[in-house]
Amino acid sequence: MAATLHDVARVAGVSIKTVSNVVNDYPHVRTTTRERVLAAIAELDYHPNLSARGLRSGRTGMIGLAIPELRQNYFAELADAIIRVAARRNVGVLIDQTGATREGELAVLTGKRLGLTDGVLFSPERLGQDDVDLLNVGFPLVLLGERMFGGPTDHVTMHNVESARAATDHLISIGRRRIAVIGAHPLNQDDIRSANLRVRGYREALEAAGLPHDPSLVRVAAPWHRENGAGAMRRLIEEGTPFDAVFTLNDTLGLGALRALGEAGVRVPEDVAVIGFDNIDESRFSVPSLSSVEPGRDQIAHVAVDMLLERIQEKRGRLPPRQVLADYRIVGRESTGFSEPDEQIDVDVDVVLATDVNGDQAS
Amino acid sequence: MAATLHDVARVAGVSIKTVSNVVNDYPHVRTTTRERVLAAIAELDYHPNLSARGLRSGRTGMIGLAIPELRQNYFAELADAIIRVAARRNVGVLIDQTGATREGELAVLTGKRLGLTDGVLFSPERLGQDDVDLLNVGFPLVLLGERMFGGPTDHVTMHNVESARAATDHLISIGRRRIAVIGAHPLNQDDIRSANLRVRGYREALEAAGLPHDPSLVRVAAPWHRENGAGAMRRLIEEGTPFDAVFTLNDTLGLGALRALGEAGVRVPEDVAVIGFDNIDESRFSVPSLSSVEPGRDQIAHVAVDMLLERIQEKRGRLPPRQVLADYRIVGRESTGFSEPDEQIDVDVDVVLATDVNGDQAS
DNA sequence: CATTCGATATGCAACGTTGTACTTGCAACG
DNA sequence: CGTTGCAAGTACAACGTTGCATATCGAATG
Numbered sequence: 001m002a003a004t005l006h007d008v009a010r011v012a013g014v015s016i017k018t019v020s021n022v023v024n025d026y027p028h029v030r031t032t033t034r035e036r037v038l039a040a041i042a043e044l045d046y047h048p049n050l051s052a053r054g055l056r057s058g059r060t061g062m063i064g065l066a067i068p069e070l071r072q073n074y075f076a077e078l079a080d081a082i083i084r085v086a087a088r089r090n091v092g093v094l095i096d097q098t099g100a101t102r103e104g105e106l107a108v109l110t111g112k113r114l115g116l117t118d119g120v121l122f123s124p125e126r127l128g129q130d131d132v133d134l135l136n137v138g139f140p141l142v143l144l145g146e147r148m149f150g151g152p153t154d155h156v157t158m159h160n161v162e163s164a165r166a167a168t169d170h171l172i173s174i175g176r177r178r179i180a181v182i183g184a185h186p187l188n189q190d191d192i193r194s195a196n197l198r199v200r201g202y203r204e205a206l207e208a209a210g211l212p213h214d215p216s217l218v219r220v221a222a223p224w225h226r227e228n229g230a231g232a233m234r235r236l237i238e239e240g241t242p243f244d245a246v247f248t249l250n251d252t253l254g255l256g257a258l259r260a261l262g263e264a265g266v267r268v269p270e271d272v273a274v275i276g277f278d279n280i281d282e283s284r285f286s287v288p289s290l291s292s293v294e295p296g297r298d299q300i301a302h303v304a305v306d307m308l309l310e311r312i313q314e315k316r317g318r319l320p321p322r323q324v325l326a327d328y329r330i331v332g333r334e335s336t337g338f339s340e341p342d343e344q345i346d347v348d349v350d351v352v353l354a355t356d357v358n359g360d361q362a363s
Numbered sequence: 364m365a366a367t368l369h370d371v372a373r374v375a376g377v378s379i380k381t382v383s384n385v386v387n388d389y390p391h392v393r394t395t396t397r398e399r400v401l402a403a404i405a406e407l408d409y410h411p412n413l414s415a416r417g418l419r420s421g422r423t424g425m426i427g428l429a430i431p432e433l434r435q436n437y438f439a440e441l442a443d444a445i446i447r448v449a450a451r452r453n454v455g456v457l458i459d460q461t462g463a464t465r466e467g468e469l470a471v472l473t474g475k476r477l478g479l480t481d482g483v484l485f486s487p488e489r490l491g492q493d494d495v496d497l498l499n500v501g502f503p504l505v506l507l508g509e510r511m512f513g514g515p516t517d518h519v520t521m522h523n524v525e526s527a528r529a530a531t532d533h534l535i536s537i538g539r540r541r542i543a544v545i546g547a548h549p550l551n552q553d554d555i556r557s558a559n560l561r562v563r564g565y566r567e568a569l570e571a572a573g574l575p576h577d578p579s580l581v582r583v584a585a586p587w588h589r590e591n592g593a594g595a596m597r598r599l600i601e602e603g604t605p606f607d608a609v610f611t612l613n614d615t616l617g618l619g620a621l622r623a624l625g626e627a628g629v630r631v632p633e634d635v636a637v638i639g640f641d642n643i644d645e646s647r648f649s650v651p652s653l654s655s656v657e658p659g660r661d662q663i664a665h666v667a668v669d670m671l672l673e674r675i676q677e678k679r680g681r682l683p684p685r686q687v688l689a690d691y692r693i694v695g696r697e698s699t700g701f702s703e704p705d706e707q708i709d710v711d712v713d714v715v716l717a718t719d720v721n722g723d724q725a726s
Numbered sequence: 727c728a729t730t731c732g733a734t735a736t737g738c739a740a741c742g743t744t745g746t747a748c749t750t751g752c753a754a755c756g
Numbered sequence: 757c758g759t760t761g762c763a764a765g766t767a768c769a770a771c772g773t774t775g776c777a778t779a780t781c782g783a784a785t786g
Contacts, residue, residue, distance in 0.1 A: 002501070004742055015766050020744060028763055050478040051423060052742035054414030055771050062457065062479060069443060071644060076439035080432060083460050092479065094425065094455050097446050115413040116425060116455065116479060138365070226648045255648060262650045281434060282645060285589045285618060287625040367772055378736050383774060391734050415772035418741050 003044035012040035023048060054116070062092040063308055064114035068100035068125045073252065073280040075123070078144075081301035082121065089309060100223075102126040109134050109141075118312045121304050124148065129193075140311035142304050146193040154311065155323045156304045158295045160194055163328040164201025165208075167247055167275050167293050170330050172209050174337055176245035176273055179206070180217040182232045182257055183224055183249030195222075198249050198277065216241050221253055229256025237264050244272060245336075251276035251283045254290050258335065274335040288334035296326030366407035375403035386411060417479070425455040426671055427477035431463035431488045436615065436643040438486070441507075444664035445484065452672060463586075465489040472497050481675045484667050487511065492556075503674035505667050509556040517674065518686045519667045521658045523557055526691035527564025528571075530610055530638050530656050533693050535572050537700055539608035539636055542569070543580040545595045545620055546587055546612030558585075561612050561640065579604050584616055592619025600627050607635060608699075614639035614646045617653050621698065625650075637698040651697035659689030 005016040021029050022037040054060040067075045083093045096113050098104030105127050107113050119140030124147045135151040143155040171179050181202050185195040221232040248254035254276030266272050268288050275291040283290035303324050332338030368379040384392050385400040417423040430438045446456045459476050461467030468490050470476050482503030487510045498514040506518040534542050544565050548558040584595040611617035617639030631651050638654040646653035666687050695701030
């Protein structure tokens with residue numbers, strides 16, 4: 001049915017290896033020969049058989065992306081960015097949804113699910129610091145997110161503490177003094193790194209500003225879904241503890257909180273200012289629009305894909321694992337009294353490339 | 364490096380073909396032999412080389428999903444559903460973003476992009492009725508969406524006219540009489556099927572209810588993004604034409620419209636009721652929550668994947684192309700005076716399996 | 727008892743490609 | 757003029773798997 005190298009070779013009157021050489025841009029091919037071959041390829045509508053190429057070369061030209069669920073906005077946008085970058089590198093992306101289950105995430109590491117890929121980008125949501133040894137897998141893997149640190153693989157993550165601190169500073173800079181946090185993790189539950197790190201940034205900002213730390217303003221909400229953001233906000237309002245701002249640890253929580261504030265007749269930002277984290281598309285369009293921390297999603301996509309491709313090409317070098325921290329910036333919108341077009345409060349921080357930065361983030 | 368059939372065969376003391384038989388659940392293998400082989404497989408952590416299998420068998424076990432952009436909520440949720448169904452069938456999904464460009468969509472059809480897949484689910488946004496012949500491709504393809512009808516492939520789509528009519532009926536049933544539409548397509552621009560069909564459903568509903576049709580209430584907005592929904596609504600308000608309800612042709616437009624209404628101080632649903640189309644996750648959480656038409660996304664995913672797999676397995680049968688119309692239902696929320704939990708106004712319609720339904724939809 | 731049959735297991739070839747090693751022809755060199 | 761060197765092209769094997777044809781054995785059949 002489909003044309004093969006043999007067919008092309010026959011039509012062009014050369015050996016199949018020469019056709020292969022043309023297809024792969026091997027330099028030592030006479031221009032006239034190349035043209036003859038290209039004509040034959042066009043005539044027969046030849047496309048290389050990628051299975052055969054994969055078998056022979058050991059590369060499929062595809063990478064896997066393992067994430068909890070595409071329907072979570074953050075991951076849809078991350079996947080979008082990653083697929084764009086990969087396409088520019090002529091690499092396909094196979095998406096594996098772990099369903100945010102431990103079992104699904106373990107399946108990623110045993111390689112059961114992503115057989116046809118040369119390597120995997122993995123963003124766990126259930127596995128934690130205790131599972132870090134499981135990252136020792138037989139294929140190239142780049143870790144995303146804040147659940148595990150100090151593992152044996154490359155890791156792309158964000159300035160959680162610093163950016164959370166900047167978000168809090170943003171609220172302080174517009175005069176807020178009683179700042180709540182929504183999204184802290186329940187005590188006797190799975191350790192959520194991002195939550196801890198971001199809460200730490202929040203406390204550092206309060207401290208630096210000389211503001212008191214009121215534990216009743218730090219609210220648990222997990223998982224970080226809209227309904228939980230709304231619920232935490234409702235309880236906060238019911239309790240009657242005064243507050244004039246909220247930092248929600250992601251945008252989804254923030255959108256839920258906005259809803260609860262709206263229901264309760266609390267004005268945003270006049271009575272309560274709100275800032276989220278992730279800068280998902282949706283935050284630009286809520287009423288009021290939601291200020292947020294842009295965590296450098298495009299940059300994360302870029303760096304992650306390129307690091308993975310590097311590892312795939314790498315012979316047996318086994319460079320030590322690298323950790324990359326993406327840039328972040330605060331995006332002020334209506335919920336903190338700013339308005340479109342986005343005012344950018346620049347907190348530009350270069351990419352930090354570090355092999356020994358673990359202590360900084362993981363402690 | 365990785366174990367092969369040969370290695371397993373050696374350890375188990377059988378031929379590689381027997382190992383292959385065990386792996387593929389070939390029936391005539393003695394239980395004792397099977398166990399010995401399975402033990403060896405476990406011991407060596409053997410995983411079949413999918414490139415080799417693909418080369419030999421002509422199947423890769425992967426399907427492609429070509430959509431405009433994952434960052435559009437509707438497509439993220441569709442992709443999520445499709446990947447879930449495919450996973451249950453042990454099939455991987457490779458995602459190709461066409462970027463909603465004609466060029467990107469043409470690349471899907473030439474097969475340049477999705478080489479390692481057995482077939483493709485294709486949801487075009489630029490190609491239109493004139494391009495229907497291009498769907499004659501050399502690999503299994505199932506078409507999604509409302510852009511092209513009567514093509515040579517299977518097609519999964521929705522009851523556009525009927526469900527739009529039901530949405531309009533919903534507004535009429537709560538007493539609205541001056542119902543606007545947002546999302547009609549500009550005259551001298553690319554024909555948007557869904558827009559036409561849904562506007563037709565709207566007009567049918569008005570007619571059936573004996574309501575007059577006021578052309579100034581039919582508003583153009585394209586593409587169906589939030590900002591355009593907001594813009595169209597702002598213009599509608601500015602013009603001063605009275606209206607008491609809006610049907611936006613998708614949820615994204617609706618969320619934009621909600622924002623514009625909020626800015627203008629118009630109360631929803633008291634002054635203006637709003638209903639969208641698509642029932643994206645987000646609509647449950649806006650303020651107020653947005654009523655919508657649930658177009659049967661999960662069902663679409665199911666049917667589309669299964670039809671594609673059927674076509675892939677099909678010998679040379681060449682069954683005639685089938686068209687499947689998914690169920691729909693109206694989801695009433697706050698924007699039309701209902702409240703959570705979702706009240707379902709049932710308009711259940713069975714899947715229609717038809718080969719000659721084109722005239723009905725495409726004319 | 728001779729024959730047939732089904733269950734079990736195997737050997738071989740082939741899928742389409744690319745890496746390695748090789749041949750050929752021609753130009754440049756001393 | 758003989759040698760070297762390089763560009764251009766080729767032959768062959770191998771990647772790991774599965775379909776096909778076949779071998780073996782014991783049980784069932786007539």
